[in-house]
Amino acid sequence: MLHVIRNSALFFGKFISSPKSIGAIAPSSAALARRMVEAGGVKNASFVLELGPGTGAFTKLIAANLKTDAQLLAIEADPHLAVMLRKKMPDVRIVAGSAEHIDRILKSYRLPQADCIISGLPWAAFDAGLQDRILNAAHDALCPGGTFATFAYIHALPLPQAKRFRQKLESAFSRVQRTPVVWNNLPPAFVYFCTK
Numbered sequence: 001m002l003h004v005i006r007n008s009a010l011f012f013g014k015f016i017s018s019p020k021s022i023g024a025i026a027p028s029s030a031a032l033a034r035r036m037v038e039a040g041g042v043k044n045a046s047f048v049l050e051l052g053p054g055t056g057a058f059t060k061l062i063a064a065n066l067k068t069d070a071q072l073l074a075i076e077a078d079p080h081l082a083v084m085l086r087k088k089m090p091d092v093r094i095v096a097g098s099a100e101h102i103d104r105i106l107k108s109y110r111l112p113q114a115d116c117i118i119s120g121l122p123w124a125a126f127d128a129g130l131q132d133r134i135l136n137a138a139h140d141a142l143c144p145g146g147t148f149a150t151f152a153y154i155h156a157l158p159l160p161q162a163k164r165f166r167q168k169l170e171s172a173f174s175r176v177q178r179t180p181v182v183w184n185n186l187p188p189a190f191v192y193f194c195t196k
Contacts, residue, residue: 040149045115
């Protein structure tokens with residue numbers, strides 16, 4: 001319980017100091033993490049790429065659901081969060097960098113295209129150009145038939161930015177689906193899972 005309070009305090013502090021890079025007031029719930037892992041198809045993946053792990057709300061569950069020989073690479077833009085995650089999860093490869101540069105990062109580690117990409121990125125905090133660059137990079141880093149999973153908050157669904165983001169997903173991927181709402185999250189959210 002103490003680690004949950006610490007993570008929440010750290011997350012909230014990061015949100016206050018840099019709302020455009022964090023995008024939420026609290027870490028994602030365990031219920032949303034389970035939905036992301038299920039929708040992303042983590043259990044069947046040989047290589048999982050996580051974008052924006054933050055305090056590790058999804059990372060821990062992804063690692064716990066990997067096949068024995070599967071690999072996980074997480075890319076975190078905030079160097080302080082990346083260091084914290086490395087200490088907390090030494091068995092997970094955490095890279096400090098921008099999701100825009102997925103291709104360069106995968107090449108530097110000699111990794112193949114991912115079977116599954118789990119994104120905890122705060123899309124609403126990004127301008128349209130950055131959204132496009134990251135989505136294009138993610139699409140290129142995903143193997144054919146692979147799954148890209150990200151989440152959105154239900155209260156933002158009617159907003160023009162949310163509608164534009166859905167259109168961007170539909171332009172980038174051959175199939176875009178939505179899970180039921182995870183009410184046990186602050187705020188309530190759902191998962192988009194997209195197929196290349």
